[in-house]
Amino acid sequence: MEIRELQWFAALAEHEHVTLVSERMNISQPTLSRAIRRLEARVGVPLFDRHQNRLRLNRYGEVFRAHALRAIAEIETAEQRIAALIDPDAGTVALGFLHSYGTWLVPELLAGYRSRAPRTAFELRGDAADSVVDGVRCGRLDLGLTSPRPVGDDLEWVPLREEPLCLLVPVGHRLARRRSVKLSELAEEAFVALQPVFGLRQITDRLCAAAGFTPRVAWESTELSTLRSLVEAGMGVAVVPTTGSLDRQGAVVVLLSDPGAARTVGVITPASGLRSPVAQRFLDYVCSTAHASYA
Template sequence: MVHQQRSAARLSPSSDTEDTTDMGMLLAPRLAHFAGVARTEHVTRAAQEMNVPQSTLSRAMARLEQDLGVDLFARHGRTVSLTPAGRTFLTSVERALAEVQRAADEVRADADAATGKVAFGFLHTMGAETVPGLLHAFRADHPRVRFGLVQNHGEAMLEGLRAGQLDLCLTSPVPDAPDLVARRLDEQKLRLVVPAEHRLAGRRRVRLAEAAEETFVTLEPGYGLRRITDALCREAGFRPRVAFEGEEAETLRGLVAAGLGVALLPPPTVPRPGVVELAVTAPRAVREIGVAWLADREDTPPVAAFKKFLLSRRGALLPD
């Protein structure tokens, strides 16, 4: 028999998931000790290298074998050698310890003040100009800080904060939730975008109520700009008739240019042929832009530096 079995009734084979989880928790603290003894093949030498009492290490190895129900070591006086079961176990233990070390190195690197990483989310409409400008300005003083960038709609980014996938996000409307901290940074005027041949295209300004009979193209429900559009139309006294729903503002501009409707949108980065952008005089058509983060989460140094930078841009976040 290759593996000498130890009697351990409490560890009888089971397919129960909870038993498997408990075994992992039971074994994990002793894996590094096992690898040290296996590497030196000498308990005393391993204890000296790991700076633990020899008696503690000996008891840990005996308990590990008892928990597994197999002999991992053959004893030869003061030295030990791995059994076939021990060699099999060591292969996986070394792989697991290397992965833990890699993960530890990675999270330490991400938290480094000079070269760490910030997971930063922002709205699609801020990706072409606003965010690149912000990152360029920030890296003037923090040239080696790295960024993981995520473009998405507001609700998805807030869920990313809660799931630990994002450190900070720029979003609109500014969220109000007990588990989040949010600060208003700026506001952006929205315009009524109409086709170039539209009846209102010769105007510079318009009341939103004048578009009450128009067909609208909008972002999908759940997007912040969609909620703002619905609220502004409601304030103007009508409910918009929505013909097309999309996921990106410039796609909506293309639909407007094709004569498929009108839209309330922030200013474009580059003027779009085929449309006219009208200032809305009533109601006041703006969207607030804010930065949000998860409450009670301690910032790493690079995240703290970037948060401070964003808050310093209040009132000057967006291009004129």
């Protein structure tokens, strides 16, 4: 059984049209038909129902397609990994990160790395902190940019830099004219916050607990941009990163004077080590940026 025959079968299973698939795969119709008959002879059952020169994938074909697609994907992954071993600049890095890092940190890192390894490709996946951590743990991601530091000894963590946090309040709020504020002064305020799976929410909850209260969260969101817009609309106050918060028109940034009012940006990788040289090279570059920024 050849990999190209599996690829032909997968294409035919999708389109169910011999002429179309033969043209797209650049093979003759007789060659395609013979390949499908060989596959059916090997598995011992028809994979397609044939009605007046039309094909329809049957239940046996559905089972075979699921396994064929996995086999094709495994072969392609093997080819990519071998290519990376030969040339660590030409592979693909699966990089996960918090959504908010996609507006500044990720572009900064990729722009700096491009001059070193212009042929490296990236799969970029912005998500909540818990999802980024799970992605690295289960191998869907090579490395992740997240905060706070995840719990567990199955991940390596390298802190990169400190990102100060601030309080965002609506224009006209009682604290809008203040230069700084302590979180303990906000015990009676309505908060707008990210959902609990997000790292920023977890940090906010810890800071408020250290200040002696549990924040009264009136509105939850999955995006910082929505959070800031809710504050501008007067729906509450929010603890947000200083990055991207200084140019708001309908809200005012107030500094937080509480100790530890910052989130540490870090990179996580499996404790067992990275799987590809291309990911290791990018990790080395990311970690090299920490010396200038995390001080």
